[in-house]
Amino acid sequence: MESRANHNQVSHCPNKCLSCVQWLPLFKKKKQNSIEKFQNHDIIVYVLGGPGCGKGTQCSKIVEDFGFIHLSAGELLETEVKTGSETGKMIQEFKKEGKLVPSEVVVKLLKQAMQRSGNRKFLIDGFPRNEENRLTAEKMLGIQPTIVLVFDCSEEEMIRRVMQRNQGRVDDNMDTIRKRLKVYKESTLPVIDYYAKKGKARKINAERPVEEVFRSVEAVFSELGLVKRGKTIV
Numbered sequence: 001m002e003s004r005a006n007h008n009q010v011s012h013c014p015n016k017c018l019s020c021v022q023w024l025p026l027f028k029k030k031k032q033n034s035i036e037k038f039q040n041h042d043i044i045v046y047v048l049g050g051p052g053c054g055k056g057t058q059c060s061k062i063v064e065d066f067g068f069i070h071l072s073a074g075e076l077l078e079t080e081v082k083t084g085s086e087t088g089k090m091i092q093e094f095k096k097e098g099k100l101v102p103s104e105v106v107v108k109l110l111k112q113a114m115q116r117s118g119n120r121k122f123l124i125d126g127f128p129r130n131e132e133n134r135l136t137a138e139k140m141l142g143i144q145p146t147i148v149l150v151f152d153c154s155e156e157e158m159i160r161r162v163m164q165r166n167q168g169r170v171d172d173n174m175d176t177i178r179k180r181l182k183v184y185k186e187s188t189l190p191v192i193d194y195y196a197k198k199g200k201a202r203k204i205n206a207e208r209p210v211e212e213v214f215r216s217v218e219a220v221f222s223e224l225g226l227v228k229r230g231k232t233i234v
């Protein structure tokens with residue numbers, strides 16, 4: 001007799017055995033609440049830019065106005081740190097050094113969050129930050145971004161903003177910011193170039209006040225055929 005575990009992998013057991021009949025409602029419930037596969041019509045917006053350029057600030061406004069789910073790679077990693085798990089301890093060491101965490105760890109956390117959300121419009125902030133991130137997402141999630149928002153800001157202004165943010169982050173100090181800026185230039189700019197060549201990158205001047213930056217963001221979303229909530233969502 002086949003094991004319950006095997007039958008539990010399929011939605012309809014041809015043998016209609018007792019174990020499957022018992023497990024089927026659970027299986028169906030799981031399917032309703034989670035996304036098994038990402039599809040071509042899912043809208044995936046990657047959000048890139050140096051540390052403190054205002055990615056999180058703009059993402060909150062996008063969520064409010066356009067109904068996306070916001071998944072910040074940095075925040076997902078921080079949540080794992082707070083669990084105190086072995087993986088969390090390892091992540092904390094990378095963050096302190098301003099280094100990028102191995103891609104499989106980040107992509108696994110992203111995948112779980114995407115599946116749990118049940119949403120089909122994803123704003124993925126702070127990802128992919130290097131070529132390894134990008135390739136691992138393609139391999140493990142099978143996703144390609146619809147568009148990539150790139151917030152462009154001078155180093156001076158980013159440093160000023162990070163130092164003012166002052167929320168007790170282990171990486172918001174002068175020494176680590178310099179390392180994060182170096183990682184951004186060496187590892188993330190090539191990813192942005194890759195998407196620019198594919199015609200997917202939309203560069204936005206993030207040096208301006210929040211509302212002005214957001215007007216440029218809105219212009220990109222209207223290009224995608226999306227209009228603000230409260231009006232008609234196309």
Ligand SMILES: Nc1ncnc2c1ncn2[C@@H]1O[C@H](COP(=O)(O)OP(=O)(O)O)[C@@H](O)[C@H]1O
Pocket residue numbers: 049050051052053054055056057058161162164165206207208209210213
């Ligand atoms: N356009 C802006 N002008 C001035 N300050 C900003 C602007 N956008 C964000 N900030 C501030 O800069 C800091 C970093 O912004 P945040 O959204 O956390 O950046 P990131 O997610 O890119 O690290 C925050 O304190 C935020 O309030």
Ligand SMILES: Nc1ccn([C@@H]2O[C@H](COP(=O)(O)OP(=O)(O)O)[C@@H](O)[C@H]2O)c(=O)n1
Pocket residue numbers: 049050051052053055073074075077094095096098099100101102106125126127128129133171180
């Ligand atoms: N794709 C990612 C995103 C963040 N991170 C880690 O998380 C840190 C903080 O990222 P973040 O996106 O919250 O913050 P900013 O550097 O953009 O302000 C990075 O410096 C990396 O150590 C990573 O390793 N891989």
